Amino acid sequence: MQVHSFYSSFEADLDGFYSVAELSELPLFCRPVLKDGDASRAAWIDGWTVEPTGDFVADMTTGRQYAELAVAYARSKADPGFIEFVLSAMNIKTLIAEITPGGIEYGFFHRIAEIAYCGSMN
Numbered sequence: 001m002q003v004h005s006f007y008s009s010f011e012a013d014l015d016g017f018y019s020v021a022e023l024s025e026l027p028l029f030c031r032p033v034l035k036d037g038d039a040s041r042a043a044w045i046d047g048w049t050v051e052p053t054g055d056f057v058a059d060m061t062t063g064r065q066y067a068e069l070a071v072a073y074a075r076s077k078a079d080p081g082f083i084e085f086v087l088s089a090m091n092i093k094t095l096i097a098e099i100t101p102g103g104i105e106y107g108f109f110h111r112i113a114e115i116a117y118c119g120s121m122n
Contacts (some may be wrong), residue, residue, distance in 0.1 A: 006085035027069040047089030063107020
């Protein structure tokens, strides 16, 4: 079985870094992390860069919108691995206590679950 990851969708240079230009279509909650401040090369992609407002209801709405963006991006790339990538980023950040899941994350999970449920009805 061949393992495919979201990163498999991108070309790395000989040093293993990615062109920032190639990553320009990422949804707004993802951000390339630059290699030594070089604006043209990314060392990796941060899959979950969000700022909660503190308003749980507004943040839930934002999370739902981010889920829609994630699904649209995954579909545009024909790569369901993107959804896994984003969920993994959330889980890792929670594990290392970089984030405490709140409205944005709950909204994201809720909308992803709705989309998955509706898709399973076909």
